[in-house]
Amino acid sequence: MRIGVPKEIKPQENRIGLTPDSVKTLVSEGHEVLVENNGGFEAGFENEHYKAVGAKIINQASDIFNDAEIIVKVKEPQKAEVDMIRENQIVYTYLHLAAAKELTEGLVKSKSINIAYETVTDDNGRLPLLAPMSAVAGRMSVQAGAHCLEKNQKGRGLLLGGAPGVTGGKVVILGGGVVGENAAHIATGMQAEVHIVDKSEPRLKQLVEMFGDKIIPQQSDKIDLNKLVEKADLLICGVLIPGAEAPKLITKDMLKLMKRGSVIVDVAIDQGGCCETSRPTTHAEPTYIIDDVVHYCVANMPGGVPRTSTLALNNATLPYLVQLANKGYQKALSEDKNFLAGLNVFKGQVTYKAVADVFGYKYADPEVLI
Numbered sequence: 471m472r473i474g475v476p477k478e479i480k481p482q483e484n485r486i487g488l489t490p491d492s493v494k495t496l497v498s499e500g501h502e503v504l505v506e507n508n509g510g511f512e513a514g515f516e517n518e519h520y521k522a523v524g525a526k527i528i529n530q531a532s533d534i535f536n537d538a539e540i541i542v543k544v545k546e547p548q549k550a551e552v553d554m555i556r557e558n559q560i561v562y563t564y565l566h567l568a569a570a571k572e573l574t575e576g577l578v579k580s581k582s583i584n585i586a587y588e589t590v591t592d593d594n595g596r597l598p599l600l601a602p603m604s605a606v607a608g609r610m611s612v613q614a615g616a617h618c619l620e621k622n623q624k625g626r627g628l629l630l631g632g633a634p635g636v637t638g639g640k641v642v643i644l645g646g647g648v649v650g651e652n653a654a655h656i657a658t659g660m661q662a663e664v665h666i667v668d669k670s671e672p673r674l675k676q677l678v679e680m681f682g683d684k685i686i687p688q689q690s691d692k693i694d695l696n697k698l699v700e701k702a703d704l705l706i707c708g709v710l711i712p713g714a715e716a717p718k719l720i721t722k723d724m725l726k727l728m729k730r731g732s733v734i735v736d737v738a739i740d741q742g743g744c745c746e747t748s749r750p751t752t753h754a755e756p757t758y759i760i761d762d763v764v765h766y767c768v769a770n771m772p773g774g775v776p777r778t779s780t781l782a783l784n785n786a787t788l789p790y791l792v793q794l795a796n797k798g799y800q801k802a803l804s805e806d807k808n809f810l811a812g813l814n815v816f817k818g819q820v821t822y823k824a825v826a827d828v829f830g831y832k833y834a835d836p837e838v839l840i
Contacts, residue, residue, distance in 0.1 A: 471795045472502045474538025476531040477509035480545045482753035484512035484776035485783070487542035487563070490519040492784045492791075497524035501795050504528045504538055513776035535559075540795060544783065545770055552576035558817070560799055562791060564588055564603075567814055567825045568715045569742040574829055577815045583799055587787060589713040589822060590812035597712060599790070599812070601648050602782040604737075606772040608652030608708060611735040612641065614771070615704040616660065618733040618757060618764045625764055626731035628703055631660040638662045639703035644719055644744060646673045646687075649708030649737050651680070657704075658684040665698060695719070700727040707736040707744035713814070714824035720745040722760075730762040739767045804840050813840075 473496060475487045486509050488496075493503045503525045508517060517527050528534050535541065535554035543563035547555065552573065555561060557580065565586035567574045577584050587599035597604075612630070619639065621627035632638030641657040643650045646668030657664045658681055667688045668674050674687040688698065699705060699720065705728075709717060716738035725747060736748040743749075747760045750769040757766050772779035790809055793802045803810045813821045819834035820826040826833035 471539045471798075472504065472537060473540045473542060473791075473795060474528075474534035475503065475505045475509060475542050476534050476551070477506040478544055478773075479531075479548050479550065480770060480773075483545050483770050483773040485544040485773055485780045486510040486513055486515065486776075487544055488788075489780055489784045490515055490523050490525075492788045493520055493525045494523035495788060495792065496795060499792060499796060502526070504534050506531055506534055510780070513780045515780075540791075542787075542791065544780075545773075546570060546573055547577070549576070552580065555580045555582045557581040558583065560585065560794065562587075562787075562794065564740075565814055566740045567822070568713060568828050569740065571829055574815070574820070574825060574831075578818055578820065578831070581818045582815070583813070583817065584815040585794075585799075585809075585812040586713070586814045586822070587783075587812065589814060590790065591712075591808045593808065599783075599786050600710075602786050603772045603779060604648035604708075604710075605652045606775065606779050606782060607737050608649035608706075609656050610771050610774065611649070611653050611706045611708070611737050612656035612660065612704070614756070614766050614768075615641075615706065615733045615735045618735075618766050619703060619731070621731075623757070623764065624731065624759055625733055626703060626729060628731075630657070630662045630704065632662075640701050641665070641704045641706065642698055642702040643667065643706045643708060645708035645710065645738075646670070646677050647708065647710060649710070650706070651677065653706050653708065653737075654681060654685055662704075665702075667693065667695070667698065696724060696727055699724050700729075702728065703732050705732070705734045707734065707738050707748075709738055709744050710741065711824070713822050714741070715828055716741040716744050718744065718746050720747075722746045725761040725763050728761070728763050731764065733764045733766060735766045737771065739769050743767060800840055803836070807837075810836055810840065816840075
């Protein structure tokens with residue numbers, strides 16, 4: 471198959487869909503790979519690295535969209551890219567459609583085949599293609615939040631880890647999944663007071679086994695969230711409903727309870743965010759303030775560390791792409807129900823129920839269509 475890798479055009483997005491090593495694997499399987507000129511430059515991958523493993527360097531994204539059977543990206547297609555997607559073309563990337571009505575409409579109209587990294591599952595119901603970026607975002611959330619707490623960033627002027635004789639800050643993490651676990655690794659390492667809120671008692675027990683008394687586990691249905699939010703210096707929102715819009719756990723009224731200069735990092739912003747006052751921001755202008763609370767809502771956090779993120783992402787996405795290219799979408803998806811769970815839009819029909827429900831589309835069963 472002919473596989474196309476355009477340069478990402480979302481603001482401050484410096485990752486790329488395939489590394490040179492991934493291209494080498496695909497070429498060795500007999501596939502042709504088209505990479506846009508300097509597409510991997512910001513992640514540290516030069517044109518020469520791609521040429522050396524058999525890729526063709528293409529100057530225009532339009533030529534890649536015109537010629538490739540599979541488009542491999544990192545972030546959701548931007549409007550200019552949606553306009554170039556062809557009927558029956560396979561698009562393999564993060565989509566986050568439940569928070570993107572116009573994109574969903576555009577992909578439906580294109581009659582293309584769209585596989586979302588974030589809804590591919592494994593046998594345990596986990597999300598293996600979302601996990602590596604959730605891990606990166608979770609770790610970055612504390613790093614970013616600690617920076618935002620500095621006074622010159624309009625924060626409280628508080629060092630999250632404290633100092634000799636000075637107590638550290640309080641970090642409240644909503645969600646004990648991949649984001650929450652990785653946020654806890656960094657926050658506990660900084661010696662902050664770390665509270666993790668999750669609805670699952672077994673998951674909280676797992677986290678206690680990992681972190682011991684370095685964390686304070688909180689079961690969501692047994693706490694007063696208002697009181698916990700009131701104590702937080704840094705609030706990290708990492709609650710995920712696979713493929714669906716994130717639940718709004720933090721209301722605008724709750725902001726009035728928070729300390730002046732405290733920080734919210736809403737990692738769930740790709741799916742609409744867990745805070746009513748959250749709106750997507752960029753790495754160029756990552757924060758804004760409402761009711762004296764700093765909001766950090768960068769929608770592509772891992773794009774800030776593109777080399778680490780691209781390598782981690784490819785470790786997860788490449789095996790599925792090899793199957794897709796070797797077998798074609800019908801065989802690859804029909805033989806693997808976990809991979810089929812990634813199919814969100816198929817030739818004009820919405821095949822992921824949470825997306826169909828939120829936008830009023832008729833849900834089409836992907837098993838029937840494939």
